[in-house]
Amino acid sequence: MENIIEKIKSGLKVTYKVMKKEISLSVKDAGVMLFFIIAPIFYPLIYTFLYNNEETTDVKLVVVDECNTPDSRRFRRMVDATKEVEVVGLAANMTEAREAMREKSAYGVMRIPRDFSKKIVKGEQTCVNLYSDMTSLMYYKAMVLGITYVSLDMNADIQIKQLAEGGTGRQQELSAKPVKYEHIQLFNTQNGYGSYLIPGVLVLILQQLMVLGVGMAAGTNRDNNQGKRLVAEDDLFNGTFRNVFGKAIAYQIVWTIASVFLFIFIPWLFELPSLGKNTTILFFAVPYVMACSFFSMTMSFIVRERESAFLLFVFTSIILLFSSGISWPWTSMNMGWRMFAHLFPSTFGVQSFVSINTMGCELGDISEPITKLWIQVFIYMICTCILYKIDINKGKKLLGNN
Template identity: 35%
Template sequence: MKNNNSILRVFRNEFQKMFSDRAVLASFFVLSVLVAVLYSYVYSREITTETPIAVVDECRTAESRQLIRMLDATEQVAVTESPADFKAAEKLFYNQEVKGIVLIPKDFSEKIYRKEQPSVSGYYDVSYFPYYKQVYKAVATTVAYLNGGIELKGLTAQGMSEAQASDTMSAIKAESVTLFNPNAGYGMFLMPMVFMIIIQTLLLTGIGLLGGTQREKGIAISGNGSLLETLHIVLGKASSYLVVGLLYISIVLWIVIPSFNLPQRGNLTDIYGFLLPYLLSLSFLGLWLVRFFKHREDVVLTISFTSIPVAMLSGVSWPVEAFPSVLSYLAELVPSTHAVKGFVALSQSGAKLSEIQELYTKMWLLCLFYFVLTMIFYHRWGKQLESKK
C-alpha cells in the first residue's frame, strides 16, 4: 500500500487544520502572546511604592509621632490615614482604602523611658503578595531602626562613646549581596515561570482541541497503521506544534522580555537548545493525552483546571524539597517542572547549558518517554481504524 502520510504531508495538513479551527488559532497564536504580554505589563513595575497604610496612634506622644514620621519616610509605604481607633482602621482596610494597619500601643513611650523595647503591631493584606511584602518590610525596618536607637542611647548613657556603642551592638557586621534580582521584584521572580506555564497550557489545549475534533470524526489518521506510517504521523504532527512553540518562544525572547525590561542574561542559543526538548515533550504529551479526550470541550476544562497545580509543582511558589514524595515523583513527569528551573537558570542567572546538564538530560528523557507512549497509542489507533474499513 502506498504511504500517503509522509512527515511533510502530515506537517502541512496539521497546519491547515490549525488555521481552519478558530479555537485552536486563538489558543496557539493569540492567547499565548496576549497572556504573556498582559502578565508582563501587570508586573512591569516590579515593586510597589508608597503603599497606603493607616496608623492607629493610641500613645499620642513625641516618640509615637517620630515612629509615624519614620514610617512615612520609607519608600515602601505612605501613611495616608490616622484613624482614631482600630475599628475605624479596620473599616478603611476592608474598603480597600489602605493595604495595612500599624497599631502603636498606649505604653509605647512608657517602655522607651523604662529602657525596654516597645512593641508595635502590624496588620497586612496577604491576599496580594507585593503589598504584604512592602508594608511588612517598612514596619520591620522602621521598628528595627527605632529599637537600635533606643539601645544606642542606653549604652551611651552608661558612658560609652557612640562608636563604642555601635561596635557593641554590631559585634559581627554582615554584608548581604542580592544576586540576579537585587530589588526583589515580583515580576522578575514570577515571569520566567509564567512564560513556561503559558506555552505548556496553551499548547496542550490546542493539541487537545485538534485531537478531540479528529477523534469525534474518526479522521485523525489514515492508512494501514504500520510502524513507519505511525512514525511519520507522530513526527509530522509534533513538528507542526514545535514550530508554533518556537514562534511563541521567539516572541517572548525578542519582543516581550526587552519591551518590559525583564533581564535576559543567558545565551540565546543555549536557551533555544534547552527549550527544544521541552517543546517536543509538550507536543508528544499533547498527542498522547488525546486518547483521554473524546470531546474537544473536555480539553479546555481539564488543562485549565490543572494549570495552577502544575505551576506549583515547578517549585517556584513552594520548595520541591518540602513536597511529599508522591508529588515529587509526579513533578518529574511534568515537562514544565524542569523547563522552569532551566529557563530561570539560563535567562536570569546567566548559566550555560553545560552547567544545567542534569536538567537538560531529564528533558530529553522525558521527551523520549512521551514519544514512546504516543507511538504506542497512534499505532494501536491506526490498527483499530484499519480493522473497521
C-alpha cells in the same frame, strides 16, 4: 541500494506531506489557530502587564498615636515616608482604627503607646505595635518591613545619643554592635513578584496551549472519522512513523518560533531578568518543544471530541505550576508529588528556564533537568507511536469491513 534510497525518498515525501497538512491546519482551523498563534501572544502580554509593578508599595495604614510627642510624630512621619507604607490617617483610639480596617480604608494599625517618649528618655526599652490584616501576605510583609526599617533608623540615633555619655563613639558602637551582618539577594535582586512568577508562567503557557491545540485537532478528527478514531482516513496508509513525525516536525517549527517570542522577546519587552544567552535558551527550547509535542500527541488520545480538550486540560495549569517547584519549594514536596511532577515536561521546562533566564546558568548547571526532558521526549515518542499504531490498525480494519 537504489531501492533503499527510493524508500527513504518516498518516506520523506509522505512525512513532508503530513507536516504541510498540519501546519496549514493551524492556520485554517480558527479554533486551533487561537491556541497556536493568538493565545501565545495574548496571554504573556496580559500577565506581564498585570504584574509589571512587581511589588506592593504604599500599603494603607492608620496610626493611633497615644503618645503624641515630637518623637512619636517623627516616627510616624518616617513610616509614611517609606516606600512600603502610607499613613492614611490618625485614629483617636483602637476602636476607630479597627473600624477603618473593616471599611478597608486601611490594612493595618500602628499603635504608639503613651509612654513611648518617656521610656526612650529614661533609657528603657519601648515598643511600637503593628496590628495587621492577614488577607494578603504581601501587605503584611510590606508593613513589617517599612516599620522595622524606621525602628532600626531611630534605634541607631538613640544609641548614639545615649552612648555618647561614656567613652568614645566608636568604642560604644562596638559594644552595641559587635557583629555586623548583610543580606544579599542573588538573582531577581529587586525581589519582584512578576520577575519571579512570569518566567515560569511563560514556559507553562507553551505546554498548555500546545496540549489544548493538539487535543482540539484530535477531537475534531474523532468527530469526523468513522468509529471515533483519531487518524484521518486519508492518512491511514501513510504509515505510523510518517504520521507521527510529520506532525512532530510541524509542531517543532511552529512552536520553536513561538518560543523565541515567549522566552526571548517577552522578557526583553517587559525588562524581566534575562541573564541567559540566547544559544543556551535554544538548547533548552528544542528539547522542551519536542517533549511537549510528543506529550501533547499522547494526551490527545484521551480527548474524545473537539470541545472536551478545554474541560480536561485548562484547570491543570495551576497544579502544574505548583508541581514545577517554582512557588512551593521542590525540596518541601514529598516523594509522591515529585514523582507525579516528573510526568510533565513543564516541570523541567520551568526549572531549566528559570535557571537560564533568572539565574544565568550555563548548560552544565542544568544538565539534570535537560537530560530529563530528553528522556521525556523518548518516552512520549514511543507512547505516541504505539497509540497511533493501534488507532491506524483499527481504522484499517474498519475500512476492510466496509
